[in-house]
Amino acid sequence: MNRDEAEKLLRRYRPGTSDAEDPQIAEALALAGSDPELGRWLAKQGAQQDRVRQQFRKITAPAGLRAQIISEHRARRNLIFWRRPSILLAAAAALAVLIGLPFWLRPHPPEGAGFAVYQRQMAALALRGYGMDVITNDPVPIRAYLAQNQAPADYRLPAALQQAGLAGCAIENWQGTKISMLCFRTGRPLSNGALSDLWLFVIDETALRGAPAGPSPQFTKISRLTAAVWRQDGKLYLLATTADEPTLRRFL
Amino acid sequence: MDNGRDFENLVAEYYEPLYQFAFSLTREEAGACDLVQQAFCVWAAKGHQLRDASKVKTWLFTTLHREFLGLRRRQTRFPHLELEFAGAELPVIEPVATSRLDTDLVLATLAALDEAHQAPVALFYLQDYSYKEIAEILGVPLGTVKSRLARGLERLHRLLTDQKVPPHQKPVSEEKDDL
Numbered sequence: 491m492n493r494d495e496a497e498k499l500l501r502r503y504r505p506g507t508s509d510a511e512d513p514q515i516a517e518a519l520a521l522a523g524s525d526p527e528l529g530r531w532l533a534k535q536g537a538q539q540d541r542v543r544q545q546f547r548k549i550t551a552p553a554g555l556r557a558q559i560i561s562e563h564r565a566r567r568n569l570i571f572w573r574r575p576s577i578l579l580a581a582a583a584a585l586a587v588l589i590g591l592p593f594w595l596r597p598h599p600p601e602g603a604g605f606a607v608y609q610r611q612m613a614a615l616a617l618r619g620y621g622m623d624v625i626t627n628d629p630v631p632i633r634a635y636l637a638q639n640q641a642p643a644d645y646r647l648p649a650a651l652q653q654a655g656l657a658g659c660a661i662e663n664w665q666g667t668k669i670s671m672l673c674f675r676t677g678r679p680l681s682n683g684a685l686s687d688l689w690l691f692v693i694d695e696t697a698l699r700g701a702p703a704g705p706s707p708q709f710t711k712i713s714r715l716t717a718a719v720w721r722q723d724g725k726l727y728l729l730a731t732t733a734d735e736p737t738l739r740r741f742l
Numbered sequence: 743m744d745n746g747r748d749f750e751n752l753v754a755e756y757y758e759p760l761y762q763f764a765f766s767l768t769r770e771e772a773g774a775c776d777l778v779q780q781a782f783c784v785w786a787a788k789g790h791q792l793r794d795a796s797k798v799k800t801w802l803f804t805t806l807h808r809e810f811l812g813l814r815r816r817q818t819r820f821p822h823l824e825l826e827f828a829g830a831e832l833p834v835i836e837p838v839a840t841s842r843l844d845t846d847l848v849l850a851t852l853a854a855l856d857e858a859h860q861a862p863v864a865l866f867y868l869q870d871y872s873y874k875e876i877a878e879i880l881g882v883p884l885g886t887v888k889s890r891l892a893r894g895l896e897r898l899h900r901l902l903t904d905q906k907v908p909p910h911q912k913p914v915s916e917e918k919d920d921l
Contacts (some may be wrong), residue, residue: 498892498896499892501891501892501895501896501899502866502873502888502891502892502895504866504870507870507872508872509872509873512873512888535899538899538902538903539867542848542867542898542899542902543867545844545845545847545848545849546762546766546845546848546864546867546868547762547867547868548844548845549761549762549765549766549845550758550761550762551757551758551761551762551775551778552771552775555757555761555775555778555779556753556754556757558775558779559753559757559778559779559782560749560750560753562779562783563749563753563782563783563786566783566786567786
């Protein structure tokens with residue numbers, strides 16, 4: 491290594507740092523130790539470097555930069571906090587609870603009262619009037635209509651009821667569950683404007699609590715109606731009429 | 743690591759050296775502040791990916807330098823207005839303190855170097871980083887750092903000795919680096 495090569499290397503030498511561990515610089519330093527002229531150049535070079543370094547290190551950050559970085563970070567964190575998926579999920583859950591709260595807090599009928607309410611509502615429907623969606627004595631289009639509208643259509647009629655005069659059907663609703671309402675005639679004289687006097691309500695049995703169990707009809711009075719209730723194949727049947735119980739039994 | 747307290751400690755420890763590096767590259771306070779802020783912003787978003795905690799400082803310097811390079815690329819695509827056309831939009835700047843004049847001269851001289859030499863020379867003086875650390879920060883091979891430092895420092899000292907560096911002198915084009 492000659493002096494020029496050593497000078498070139500020693501330009502990037504900083505005393506007191508790990509620079510001296512660089513083998514080339516170590517060799518150049520050794521040469522400077524044995525070459526007085528190179529040693530003087532190195533001393534001068536070191537002094538100049540110190541002056542330049544001091545100028546670089548006079549650079550100071552403006553007052554307030556640190557506080558500004560931290561405050562902006564806090565603001566961003568708060569924003570991000572609200573955008574976290576877990577927070578959004580929790581907020582959505584809280585909202586759902588708030589919306590659902592009135593539903594859950596509403597007075598619930600006691601266990602077993604569900605069926606009683608259902609009976610009363612169906613009786614009121616039959617007595618106060620209703621509109622038939624399909625008016626026909628043909629059972630085929632009635633089943634098709636009910637099936638098409640996702641109401642119970644795979645019902646089984648007692649053999650005697652199949653002989654009753656069919657008048658039509660309607661789809662009703664019980665707490666979100668569809669009910670198939672089939673309208674028949676007993677053959678007795680109908681009151682003015684009436685199209686039927688015998689009604690069969692079919693509903694999925696899981697939609698009702700407290701309904702009588704079993705396939706054998708159980709008779710009851712609902713308001714001015716006589717009714718029979720039974721279960722079959724997962725469905726609850728309610729057959730009601732304005733006639734008396736013996737008349738009703740003729741259709742079961 | 744990105745909980746509030748750790749972040750504030752990190753800022754307290756590194757914002758000053760980062761600012762020195764940023765200012766030596768931009769020679770402009772607002773731009774330097776933006777770079778430092780952006781480096782910490784990137785840290786807040788991605789710092790958790792850094793597995794070696796001892797590399798935080800290097801990571802921040804690397805990020806700041808990348809942001810600087812990105813900024814400069816954008817400025818190249820959208821060149822700034824000449825001063826005479828933008829004078830009315832410029833902020834009022836307080837007169838520079840006398841003690842800063844030498845620093846200004848040194849930084850103006852740094853800006854006169856080839857662009858590739860400016861960052862290694864700044865890091866060389868500012869942080870006493872080892873050559874290996876400078877290579878990591880700048881993402882270049884160790885040999886490249888050594889050759890860039892040798893050339894950059896030689897030219898810087900020659901220009902400072904001559905003191906003929908105008909503040910906006912164009913960088914001197916130099917020969918290719920030794921790898």
